[in-house]
Amino acid sequence: MTDEQILSFTKNAPTPLYVFDLGELEKRVAFLRSCLPEKVELCYAVKANTFIIEKAAEIVDLLEICSPGEYRICDRLSVPHSKFVVSGVNKQADFIDSAIASDEPAAYFTAESVNQFHMLRDSAEKHHKRISVLLRLTSGNQFGLDKDDLFDVIARYKDDPWVGITGIQYFSGTQKNSLKKLKRELDYVDTVLSELLEKHSYAASKLEYGTGFPVSYFDGETFDESAFLEEFSKLLSDMTFKGMITLEIGRSIAASCGTYLTRVVDTKVNCGERYAIVDGGMHQIVYYGQFMAMKHPKIRRIAAGAAESETHDAENAAAADCNCGAGAESAAAADWNICGSLCTINDFLVKKFPFADLRIGDILLFPSAGAYCVTEGIALFLSRELPGVYLLDTDGSIRKVRDQIPTEKFNST
Numbered sequence: 001m002t003d004e005q006i007l008s009f010t011k012n013a014p015t016p017l018y019v020f021d022l023g024e025l026e027k028r029v030a031f032l033r034s035c036l037p038e039k040v041e042l043c044y045a046v047k048a049n050t051f052i053i054e055k056a057a058e059i060v061d062l063l064e065i066c067s068p069g070e071y072r073i074c075d076r077l078s079v080p081h082s083k084f085v086v087s088g089v090n091k092q093a094d095f096i097d098s099a100i101a102s103d104e105p106a107a108y109f110t111a112e113s114v115n116q117f118h119m120l121r122d123s124a125e126k127h128h129k130r131i132s133v134l135l136r137l138t139s140g141n142q143f144g145l146d147k148d149d150l151f152d153v154i155a156r157y158k159d160d161p162w163v164g165i166t167g168i169q170y171f172s173g174t175q176k177n178s179l180k181k182l183k184r185e186l187d188y189v190d191t192v193l194s195e196l197l198e199k200h201s202y203a204a205s206k207l208e209y210g211t212g213f214p215v216s217y218f219d220g221e222t223f224d225e226s227a228f229l230e231e232f233s234k235l236l237s238d239m240t241f242k243g244m245i246t247l248e249i250g251r252s253i254a255a256s257c258g259t260y261l262t263r264v265v266d267t268k269v270n271c272g273e274r275y276a277i278v279d280g281g282m283h284q285i286v287y288y289g290q291f292m293a294m295k296h297p298k299i300r301r302i303a304a305g306a307a308e309s310e311t312h313d314a315e316n317a318a319a320a321d322c323n324c325g326a327g328a329e330s331a332a333a334a335d336w337n338i339c340g341s342l343c344t345i346n347d348f349l350v351k352k353f354p355f356a357d358l359r360i361g362d363i364l365l366f367p368s369a370g371a372y373c374v375t376e377g378i379a380l381f382l383s384r385e386l387p388g389v390y391l392l393d394t395d396g397s398i399r400k401v402r403d404q405i406p407t408e409k410f411n412s413t
């Protein structure tokens with residue numbers, strides 16, 4: 001998003017807000033596809049950002065949906081159920097029932113336990129529908145089935161009339177930047193799939209693997225993503241399993257398309273430290289790996305003067321301050337602590353970030369805010385408004401898809 005675009009619409013759009021750039025989302029998915037083996041399917045884990053579902057549904061193969069709410073959002077957007085992977089550790093019976101009874105049941109349901117498998121199977125039988133199920137293999141936590149239970153389900157139900165067991169789902173965590181760890185996981189899953197063939201004559205046709213691909217959020221991080229994805233692709237090609245591989249990804253698909261905008265509302269020097277208070281806060285911007293706000297994300301600043309002069313003052317717009325990381329400021333830069341609007345000492349967005357001259361009215365842009373920030377923050381804390389949400393379309397137009405929403409009604413009797 002150009003500074004010009006930002007300047008023109010922040011005039012009227014109250015901060016804090018998010019903008020999600022759908023053109024960037026398209027580019028991101030195309031990039032991932034170009035780096036991964038051709039046969040591999042992409043499944044977008046919508047929990048990362050539900051505002052970009054409509055565009056994502058056009059450009060990925062499947063959507064992983066983890067709750068009745070996410071299901072209803074996809075339904076409201078008329079996403080075809082043939083793209084749905086209905087997932088989640090707590091699938092309520094009525095939710096399963098209505099999803100299976102639907103004219104067009106989801107492409108896949110995941111089973112997170114033996115009980116859940118039976119709930120799915122009973123419902124399929126009740127509605128006389130044959131459904132496709134992926135059994136989630138646990139990675140050693142509360143999610144998925146224990147390997148022995150999974151083998152037992154397959155032994156007993158691999159030829160079931162109501163449930164076609166299509167294969168296995170496996171996800172162990174996010175922000176995984178170790179190829180060694182990814183290899184260990186793929187080796188493990190590959191062995192399990194081979195054992196299933198040997199011991200139960202069961203050939204899975206699909207592996208749905210949550211890669212947890214990493215995103216670089218902070219200044220100074222060096223990550224050669226193309227080389228990483230090339231190595232990862234080799235790991236996939238080396239597997240004994242030759243069925244369909246679906247990569248279930250949230251963060252790595254969504255992060256780059258989002259920017260969070262918040263405005264400086266107060267400045268002060270307390271005990272020798274510079275503080276800027278912004279109208280957003282830690283309840284709205286979450287960078288995985290941020291610890292006590294010590295790391296520096298790649299913040300950009302648009303000075304209040306530039307914002308006032310709007311786009312017709314091209315010179316001023318071009319002069320809008322751009323702090324692409326620490327050290328990018330002029331010699332006069334001083335360290336600022338950027339704090340949010342919450343009444344908690346923890347509401348630090350970043351500590352000691354160098355700005356030349358931070359002023360009330362300046363807009364701070366936090367990039368790579370497309371994944372999880374808008375859905376994961378502790379948004380109701382302190383009854384502050386939910387930020388507005390805007391989509392930057394591929395034709396350059398910006399459309400508001402959510403106003404700021406007051407939250408006091410959620411926090412009162």
Ligand SMILES: Cc1ncc(COP(=O)(O)O)c(C=O)c1O
Pocket residue numbers: 045047048064087171173174175210211212213248249250251252
């Ligand atoms: C089952 C499952 N799949 C996929 C994802 C997406 O992970 P990421 O955002 O790291 O790609 C998650 C995230 O929690 C998940 O729980």
